[in-house]
Amino acid sequence: MINTGTTPSRDDSFTFVMSQKLNNSGTLTEMYQIAKGASISDVTISVKNGEVITVDSNWIANDISTWATTAGFTTPTYASALSATPWSSIGTGASPFTFNSVTYDVRNFSCKVDQNPDRVQVVGQTGTNWIQATTREITVDVEIVYKDTTLIGDTKTMTARTASFQLNSTGPKTLSFVNMYLEAYDETVSADDTSIKTISYSGFAEQVSIN
Numbered sequence: 001m002i003n004t005g006t007t008p009s010r011d012d013s014f015t016f017v018m019s020q021k022l023n024n025s026g027t028l029t030e031m032y033q034i035a036k037g038a039s040i041s042d043v044t045i046s047v048k049n050g051e052v053i054t055v056d057s058n059w060i061a062n063d064i065s066t067w068a069t070t071a072g073f074t075t076p077t078y079a080s081a082l083s084a085t086p087w088s089s090i091g092t093g094a095s096p097f098t099f100n101s102v103t104y105d106v107r108n109f110s111c112k113v114d115q116n117p118d119r120v121q122v123v124g125q126t127g128t129n130w131i132q133a134t135t136r137e138i139t140v141d142v143e144i145v146y147k148d149t150t151l152i153g154d155t156k157t158m159t160a161r162t163a164s165f166q167l168n169s170t171g172p173k174t175l176s177f178v179n180m181y182l183e184a185y186d187e188t189v190s191a192d193d194t195s196i197k198t199i200s201y202s203g204f205a206e207q208v209s210i211n
Contacts, residue, residue: 041114185199
C-alpha cells in the first residue's frame with residue numbers, strides 16, 4: 001500500500017523500490033528490489049562534530065522481493081539524483097542546542113523516535129498480517145561542552161524542560177522538544193586528559209516536532 005495523503009501518520013505503510021548494481025551471472029547489472037507494506041519502526045537523527053548529519057531508519061515490511069533485473073512497473077518515473085548540499089555539523093549555526101532557554105555548545109547530538117511496533121502474525125499465515133505502532137519513545141543523547149552545573153542539577157531532580165536543536169541555519173530547520181527530562185549523565189575525570197571537558201547526557205521527551 002502506498003500512502004499518497006498530505007497528512008503523515010505513524011500508521012502509514014509504504015512501498016519502496018531499491019536499485020543497485022550487482023553481479024548477475026558475471027555481469028555487473030542494475031537490479032531492483034521492492035519492499036511492500038513497509039511501516040516505520042524507528043528513526044534516528046545524528047549530528048556529529050565534523051561530519052554530515054545522518055538520518056537512519058528501520059522499517060518492517062510485509063513482503064520483500066528477490067533482486068531482479070526489472071522493477072516490474074510499466075512506465076515508472078524515478079526521482080532525480082540529489083543535488084543540494086548535504087546538511088552537516090558546520091551548518092547548524094552557533095550553539096544549536098537550547099535547554100530551558102539556555103544555549104549550549106555540543107560535540108555530538110542524536111535523537112531517536114521509536115514506535116515500538118507490534119508485528120502481528122497469526123496461526124495459518126506465513127506472513128505478517130499487520131504492523132501496529134504501540135508506545136512511542138523519544139530519546140536524546142547529547143555531549144555538551146562543560147560550562148556550569150545547571151544540567152547536572154536538572155538531571156538529579158529529573159526536571160522537565162523545553163529544548164530544541166537547530167539542524168540547519170538556512171531555513172532554519174529545528175527539532176523542538178516538549179517536557180524533556182535528562183535522566184543520566186556520564187562525566188570523565190582524568191589527571192592526564194588535555195582535551196576540552198565535556199559531559200554526555202541522556203534523556204527522553206514527551207513530544208518532538210521538526211519545523
